[in-house]
Amino acid sequence: MPGRPRDTSRDAVIFDATLELLTGVGYDKLSMDSIAAMAGVGKATIYRRYSGKAALVAAAVDHRAGATPPAVEAADLRGALLEIVRWLAREIAEQEIGLLGALFAGMRGDPDLAAAMRRIAHRDQAAMTRQPLDDGLLDPRGAALFAEIVPAMVVHRLVIVGEPCDERFLEHLVDDILLRLLKEGSRP
Amino acid sequence: MPGRPRDTSRDAVIFDATLELLTGVGYDKLSMDSIAAMAGVGKATIYRRYSGKAALVAAAVDHRAGATPPAVEAADLRGALLEIVRWLAREIAEQEIGLLGALFAGMRGDPDLAAAMRRIAHRDQAAMTRQPLDDGLLDPRGAALFAEIVPAMVVHRLVIVGEPCDERFLEHLVDDILLRLLKEGSRP
Amino acid sequence: MPGRPRDTSRDAVIFDATLELLTGVGYDKLSMDSIAAMAGVGKATIYRRYSGKAALVAAAVDHRAGATPPAVEAADLRGALLEIVRWLAREIAEQEIGLLGALFAGMRGDPDLAAAMRRIAHRDQAAMTRQPLDDGLLDPRGAALFAEIVPAMVVHRLVIVGEPCDERFLEHLVDDILLRLLKEGSRP
Amino acid sequence: MPGRPRDTSRDAVIFDATLELLTGVGYDKLSMDSIAAMAGVGKATIYRRYSGKAALVAAAVDHRAGATPPAVEAADLRGALLEIVRWLAREIAEQEIGLLGALFAGMRGDPDLAAAMRRIAHRDQAAMTRQPLDDGLLDPRGAALFAEIVPAMVVHRLVIVGEPCDERFLEHLVDDILLRLLKEGSRP
DNA sequence: AAATAACCGAGACGGTACGTCAAGTCTTGAG
DNA sequence: CTCAAGACTTGACGTACCGTCTCGGTTATTT
Structure with missing residues (x-):
């Protein structure tokens, strides 16, 4: 050709x-x-x-976004979670807000495109928790819970509440929600 | 004149x-x-x-939206949470998706308008948990947690994940996340 | 009532x-x-x-316009014509240009109104030449010719040519057109 | 490029x-x-x-309008004048009335545009009398007088008086005004 | 080497919606 | 019934953007 x-x-x-x-x-x-x-x-x-x-x-x-994998350094669960959450919050704040606008605008008229954008939004989430999973800091159920809750709350914070995901909020997210759910989940 | x-x-x-x-x-x-x-x-x-x-x-x-107060009937915590969550999910799916589109479109150019829309999105959330609070089913800390997590996850489910908030999802939200956080909070 | x-x-x-x-x-x-x-x-x-x-x-x-009658002072034909022509030119330049715009805009949709505006535009022209007629400076045929030519050329000068009716133009109008037609008409 | x-x-x-x-x-x-x-x-x-x-x-x-040159056939002055006057009256009645509306509407706000429209309105008038000039039926002074009087009276007739330029009016224009002025001009 | 075919920047094309403005009508409360 | 104020419907304005198409011109492959 x-x-x-x-x-x-x-x-x-x-x-x-x-x-x-x-x-x-x-x-x-x-x-x-x-x-x-x-x-x-x-x-x-x-x-x-x-x-x-x-x-x-x-x-x-x-x-x-594809160019930026996370790379967690902390060895304890809280530290690892904080690192991941920090990275995700920055990523969403900087890049994906625009993607969400595109998603809203395009999802009615083109469901295939909407599906593609959702795949993009989800893509990192699997990779995000891989390292803590390999290190044994997180079990699969905990990883799923993480992937379900964290992006939801970060996006909500930025878009609906309209406030930045500062350190205070991220620690609250990790300490008062994530760690308590994960600890709870590890009990008999 | x-x-x-x-x-x-x-x-x-x-x-x-x-x-x-x-x-x-x-x-x-x-x-x-x-x-x-x-x-x-x-x-x-x-x-x-x-x-x-x-x-x-x-x-x-x-x-x-202003015309629709919740009105909870259940006397136990799980039942009350489910009722509220069901109502909120329906409300967001039916009405506020449009508002979110407006928010995305308008928030850059007019911060005041964005603030007003955020107030609207938040308005019901205080009233939402008032009855369970009065009935002693929920303490203030639990109510705050509820208001922080539930709208976030409902919106995320609808917009990012792109799936409806069916009964299965709502029960998962109540049983696996809300109840565990609230019980945890009542321990010593 | x-x-x-x-x-x-x-x-x-x-x-x-x-x-x-x-x-x-x-x-x-x-x-x-x-x-x-x-x-x-x-x-x-x-x-x-x-x-x-x-x-x-x-x-x-x-x-x-109704408030302003001409009042000619000159005793000779040329002087009288110049006075009238000067007054008419000023009148049209200052007031009736607007009327002409109205005439254009309104004449399609409302023929009665157009007729009324034409009456206004014509109204002074009869009175204008009355005094020279009474003084014997002008005969009826000359007055009719005057009323037919002068407003036409003044309006044309202002609107189509786009230049003011200065003294030079008015003298040209009187000397090279009006007087020659009127003299010609008075011959055997 | x-x-x-x-x-x-x-x-x-x-x-x-x-x-x-x-x-x-x-x-x-x-x-x-x-x-x-x-x-x-x-x-x-x-x-x-x-x-x-x-x-x-x-x-x-x-x-x-640009597509329409006159083309005079008559060999005598009166016939040539009548032909030109007839053509001009038809042209103005059919086309340029619209242009005059545009001129009124646009000339305040855009003097350049008004000037352009005036050029258009004038454009044919030079060409109009070229043939009679070449044929020796008209001298330059007569042609200028023609170009000054005829369009003025035709427009005035149509717009201000509000009556059509019928044959009677055109003959009056030629016989009682134009020819008398042109003859007058050729005397010693 | 020539022909082919998809590419490139530029920008005009038919549409659709925007937000503004004017015309002429209608509705207050006051006189 | 009139007045000043101003909201109402209608409809045109001129601008901006979308996604498509058409130029003249530029690479690569395929003959």
Whole structure:
């Protein structure tokens, strides 16, 4: 099949422009024209790669987030949990808020896209608890509980409550909720 | 010297049209023109009352939700929690999903509006646990924990996970998380 | 017929505001709201008197123009013609341009109103040449020619050519057109 | 590096729709939305070409009128004048009335546009008298007088007097005004 | 080497919705 | 019944964005 191959260097500049504008003005003030202009790219080049704004934002967030695995250092359960929770809170605050906007906007019209974005949002959660699981700090039931509660409360804190996930909140989350549920779960 | 007073009957038809279209087509396919047309109202009449789509949706959801107090019947803690959780899940699924869309869309550009919408989202949560508190089924610390965890997990379930809050999920929420945290809290 | 009588002092302030705004911003940037506001009058008070913007402007121009009869002093034909032409040019430039805008805007939708405005535009023209007629400076045929040519050329100069009716133009009009036609007409 | 060039076929359909609606409903009932709809064109395509309704109408009238040169057949002065006057009266009645509406509406806010419209209104008038000039039927002074008087009286007749330029009026214009002025001018 | 075919930046295209503004009508409370 | 104030419906305005299409021009592969 002949023809000029896609210029892969375009992907990077498109992602950069998308993420910069996304964090700058928010999802719904984000326009494809402005992304194309900032990236120095034709709109067709974007639409050749992504089906629309929601898909582009999903891909951009996926790309950026994919580069950051956690890497836990603490050896005790509380320390490990705090590290993971800190990383997740920062990740969501910085990147995935935009993804959530895309999710809201796109999920009605395109269920497949919504499913893809949900996969992105979930993807790290499995990897996140792998190390504590391997170290024996966490059992599978505890890991599931963690994955169910922590993202929910972090997102709720940021979006609904509208306050940052500061250290105080994260310690409260770990000490008053997670540790008590996990300890409770380990009793006979 | 005041002129013609606002026709309060217009508020009702505007809210009705807004909510019907909101649940029908979703927040971002919702157009001011279609609301005005369905309500039989000029756009200026809407913009005289609300600064934009986000503010209108917030007011409409506020209006509709305000009419619904919980009213718990069960006398035991588990039953009471289940009732409240069921009501909240239904409320969020039916009404506040639209509000969340508005929140995402509007919160960057208008922090005051975002704050107002957060107040709306929070408003019922205090009243929600009042009866169990009065009945002695819940202590203040437990009520705070409830208000912190339940909305977060319900919203997360609906938006991020993308699955409905069915009875199975709600019982899991009550039995595996809430009750264990609340029992734990009552120990020495 | 009982009821509060119309406050005739309102007519004056409405006319004043109308004419001031008309000369200030032109016919089509003239809004009923701004007239009402400047006049310190409710819009209903205007619409109770005039059927719409075009009718109001016509009445205002009629009112203002009606107060100004010509009063020719010169005893020779050329001097008399120049005086009349000067007055008419000033009158049209200052007032009736607005009326012409109203005429254009309103004539399609309301032929009766258009007829009324044409009557206004014509009204002075009969009176204008009365004195020269009485003095024997002009015969009826000459007066008719005058009334047919002068307003046409003044309006054309102002609107189509877009230049002011300065003394040079007016003398050209009198010397090169009017006087030659009138002299010609008086020959055997 | 230029992008996609303007589709010049869009100009034609826009002009057609504009002129059809203009003659149908008149200048001020003419809406950009209806033009766009009838032309099967997005509003942006119109606004990309013309700054507003007045500019569009000016361009449309210019376009349509530009295609029509006079072509005089008569060999005597009276016949030639009548032919030209007839053509001009028809032209103004059919096309330029709309342009005059645009001129009134737009000339306050945009003097450049007003100047352009005046150029359009004047454009044919030079060419109009070229043939009689070449044939020696008219001298330059007579041609200037013609161009000054005839359009003025035709417009005045149509707009202010509100009557059509029928044959009777045109002969009056030629016999009682033009010919007498032109003959007068040729005497010693 | 030439032809082919998909790519690229740029930007015009048909649409849809936005939020504003004006026209003319209606509704207060006061006189 | 009139007044000032101002809310009402209607409908056009000009702007912004979407996702598509069309230019002239640029690479790679395939003949």
